[in-house]
Amino acid sequence: MRLGSTAWFAETLVYNKKRSGRFLLGRRRYRLRRVRFPARPSAEWYALDLINNADTVGVSLAALEQRLTLVLRDGLLQAERLDGNAKLYGTKRAQAIVERAIHDAKE
Numbered sequence: 001m002r003l004g005s006t007a008w009f010a011e012t013l014v015y016n017k018k019r020s021g022r023f024l025l026g027r028r029r030y031r032l033r034r035v036r037f038p039a040r041p042s043a044e045w046y047a048l049d050l051i052n053n054a055d056t057v058g059v060s061l062a063a064l065e066q067r068l069t070l071v072l073r074d075g076l077l078q079a080e081r082l083d084g085n086a087k088l089y090g091t092k093r094a095q096a097i098v099e100r101a102i103h104d105a106k107e
Helices: 043-052 061-073 079-089 092-106
Strands: 012-016 021-025 028-034
Touching: 043 061, 043 079, 043 092, 061 092, 079 092
Parallel strands: 012 028
Antiparallel strands: 021 028
């Protein structure tokens, strides 16, 4: 998707709709995170999730916003779908970033 970030965790991250926390199952560590997400997450949802969790993965929001604008300009993400996901699943901060990126991509 070319947003320029890769994260590597010492534990497996599992999104679910019931509980959050760190668990040891067998000999593996899992971090469960309770979040709302669509039945079939799209590339736009994953981009939004990166924006929502930028602090956790150590990504600069300013750099991420610039890259998101370029990705939208190149047509790698659908602006309407990204905006819809932001309204359903994004924080207020993420919604503002998506709005600015969409606006800047149109210029």
